[in-house]
Amino acid sequence: MTLRIAEIFGPTIQGEGALIGEPTVFVRAGGCDYRCAWCDSMHAVDSAFRRDWTRMSAGAVWEKVQDLAGGLPLTVSLSGGNPAIQDFGPLIALGRAAGYRFACETQGSIARPWFAELDTLVLSPKPPSSGETVDWDAFAACREAGRRALRTVMKIVIFDRTDYEWAKRAHARHPDLPLYLQPGNPDVDLDTPVDPQALADRLGWLTQAAMDDRWFAPRILPQLHVLIWGNKRGV
Numbered sequence: 001m002t003l004r005i006a007e008i009f010g011p012t013i014q015g016e017g018a019l020i021g022e023p024t025v026f027v028r029a030g031g032c033d034y035r036c037a038w039c040d041s042m043h044a045v046d047s048a049f050r051r052d053w054t055r056m057s058a059g060a061v062w063e064k065v066q067d068l069a070g071g072l073p074l075t076v077s078l079s080g081g082n083p084a085i086q087d088f089g090p091l092i093a094l095g096r097a098a099g100y101r102f103a104c105e106t107q108g109s110i111a112r113p114w115f116a117e118l119d120t121l122v123l124s125p126k127p128p129s130s131g132e133t134v135d136w137d138a139f140a141a142c143r144e145a146g147r148r149a150l151r152t153v154m155k156i157v158i159f160d161r162t163d164y165e166w167a168k169r170a171h172a173r174h175p176d177l178p179l180y181l182q183p184g185n186p187d188v189d190l191d192t193p194v195d196p197q198a199l200a201d202r203l204g205w206l207t208q209a210a211m212d213d214r215w216f217a218p219r220i221l222p223q224l225h226v227l228i229w230g231n232k233r234g235v
């Protein structure tokens with residue numbers, strides 16, 4: 001059995017959410033069941049990029065991760081695309097036996113038994129601006145599958161007021177999940193330089209909205225990697 005891999009890169013820092021700032025090697029899976037309007041990883045989603053993806057065994061991915069990490073255990077983040085389309089159980093088993101930690105970020109549309117072997121399961125339901133519709137039963141199944149993971153958190157990207165209000169309702173469905181909000185980056189084109197002030201303004205707006213509402217549940221964070229490297233890939 002092989003995995004469809006769009007890219008493996010690092011070590012670098014995790015740029016967002018619960019593990020922000022943590023040294024990480026990223027394994028980006030190819031393929032996604034969603035087509036979010038503002039997806040910043042279309043090279044791992046759109047089948048037009050399929051020829052750039054590599055079929056690798058779990059052992060080959062593991063060798064690459066070890067090589068990048070210099071054999072020193074760190075966090076491996078499974079991202080995508082939607083990594084839940086594929087079976088990352090064998091890779092996680094190899095890594096955990098060597099002391100590596102595993103995180104997975106998925107929208108919560110497909111539950112997998114290997115979620116239980118994760119250190120951190122990041123469920124990132126997509127708000128209305130994505131153009132997608134969340135299946136909350138599937139989301140609950142993902143939570144259940146990850147029940148034995150060390151921790152499960154929810155992360156939501158916010159582009160506008162509608163997304164913000166939606167995030168409140170999403171949180172109300174799962175109030176026990178630690179919640180992370182981040183402003184969306186509308187400039188995902190590789191050739192378009194990001195505007196740091198515009199990103200800061202979005203973060204300020206989101207922060208102020210939550211404070212005005214006395215909504216203290218979420219942690220509100222920027223996308224650190226976008227502030228540092230813009231839309232550059234593989235960093």
Ligand code: SF4
Pocket residue numbers: 032033034035036038039040041042045080081082107126
């Ligand atoms: Fe892109 Fe994530 Fe949406 Fe898939 S779920 S299309 S990877 S933003």
